[in-house]
Amino acid sequence: MHFTINNVTVTFPECEPVLRNISFDIPPGKRVALLGPSGAGKSTLAKLLRRDLDPTAGCVYLDGVPLPRYNLSSVLAHIGVILQRPEILSSNVRENLLLSVPAKRVAEIKDEDIWNMIDLVSPDLRARFNGHGLDTLVGRQGLELSGGEQQRLCVIRALIKNPAFLIIDEATSSLDSETERDVQNGIDIVLSQGRSALVIAHRYSTIQNCDTFIVIKKQSECDVDEPQVEAICDSLEELYEFSPTFRHHAELQGFRF
Numbered sequence: 001m002h003f004t005i006n007n008v009t010v011t012f013p014e015c016e017p018v019l020r021n022i023s024f025d026i027p028p029g030k031r032v033a034l035l036g037p038s039g040a041g042k043s044t045l046a047k048l049l050r051r052d053l054d055p056t057a058g059c060v061y062l063d064g065v066p067l068p069r070y071n072l073s074s075v076l077a078h079i080g081v082i083l084q085r086p087e088i089l090s091s092n093v094r095e096n097l098l099l100s101v102p103a104k105r106v107a108e109i110k111d112e113d114i115w116n117m118i119d120l121v122s123p124d125l126r127a128r129f130n131g132h133g134l135d136t137l138v139g140r141q142g143l144e145l146s147g148g149e150q151q152r153l154c155v156i157r158a159l160i161k162n163p164a165f166l167i168i169d170e171a172t173s174s175l176d177s178e179t180e181r182d183v184q185n186g187i188d189i190v191l192s193q194g195r196s197a198l199v200i201a202h203r204y205s206t207i208q209n210c211d212t213f214i215v216i217k218k219q220s221e222c223d224v225d226e227p228q229v230e231a232i233c234d235s236l237e238e239l240y241e242f243s244p245t246f247r248h249h250a251e252l253q254g255f256r257f
Contacts, residue, residue: 001062001078001165001196002028003049008058010044018044020219020228021058024212026165031197033207035246036216041228042200046167049198050079077102080163082187084170086154088142094134096142096153100161109160117159121186122152148179155186166190166197171206180206204255208236215243 003026010019019041026032034042047053048060051072060067062075080100089096097114098106111134118125128149129136142150151171158166168187184206191197191209201207215230222228231243239246240256250256 002026002064003165003196003198004061004064005045005048006059006061008045008048008055008060010041010048010053011056017056017219019055019216020222022216022228023058024214024229024232026196026198029194029196030212031191031199031210032212032214033199033201033210034214034216035201035204035207035249036230037218037245037249039220040216040218042216043169046169046198046200049165049167050076050081078164080158080161080166080190082151082154082158082166082168082171086142086150088138088145088150088153090140090142091138092132092134093129093136093138093153096138097134097157097160100157114156114160117156121156121159121189122182125149125152125156146179148176148183151179151183152186155183155190159186159190164195166195167200168197169200170202202249204236204250204253213239213246215239215246217245 005022005024008019008022009017011017022041022045024032034045036042044053048055051067054068062070067075087099089099094111094114097117098109101109114134115126138144145153154171171183171187180203188209199207199210207213212232212234213236214232216228217230219228230245231239233239233242240250
């Protein structure tokens with residue numbers, strides 16, 4: 001899947017634009033990291049790719065075709081999403097892991113397939129669910145699970161869906177360092193199979209394996225003729241040199257390039 005964001009502007013009623021004249025590419029098989037301060041519109045860009053909203057001006061293209069021309073459900077069937085706040089059903093492990101799988105494929109997925117995915121991403125979860133296996137109840141909205149376990153289930157869910165494209169939106173920002181490492185390892189496994197991805201992150205430790213790095217500024221802090229996209233680079237070293245925004249936040253997190 002090849003997404004192109006072409007001169008996109010997003011404005012909500014009686015508000016200044018959240019995004020203005022944003023353009024960049026997410027080529028097939030590439031990981032694109034999207035960086036910037038809170039409120040810059042990073043999650044809004046992710047919503048455009050899922051068609052949770054459409055741009056006020058400009059266009060999002062998928063494989064050269066305007067995204068609205070596609071059947072939405074057929075597009076979403078090929079997109080996986082890992083969010084900061086995972087969506088957990090008040091049900092069992094199996095139903096949570098199959099949540100994003102298209103209905104016609106659910107019957108094809110056996111418990112053994114699910115366990116293989118669990119072992120690939122997070123082998124310790126097999127012992128965690130040893131008593132009742134995939135029938136283990138996770139409690140109301142996942143209250144029986146830790147934050148890290150919830151996130152790992154969402155990573156495994158994305159792998160089971162087998163998407164061509166992944167949107168990863170601040171997936172580890174609320175986790176401690178050890179749990180973040182475990183979840184990030186799972187994400188790297190999901191991404192290692194040639195999938196393209198948009199990776200939104202504040203923590204720079206989570207984006208080091210990306211192919212392209214994009215920094216956007218808050219539209220409200222840009223001068224009239226100043227582009228909202230501050231930099232598009234192919235390495236963190238290059239980004240550190242050309243993006244004052246990235247350099248400032250990287251140094252706050254102890255990173256120098």
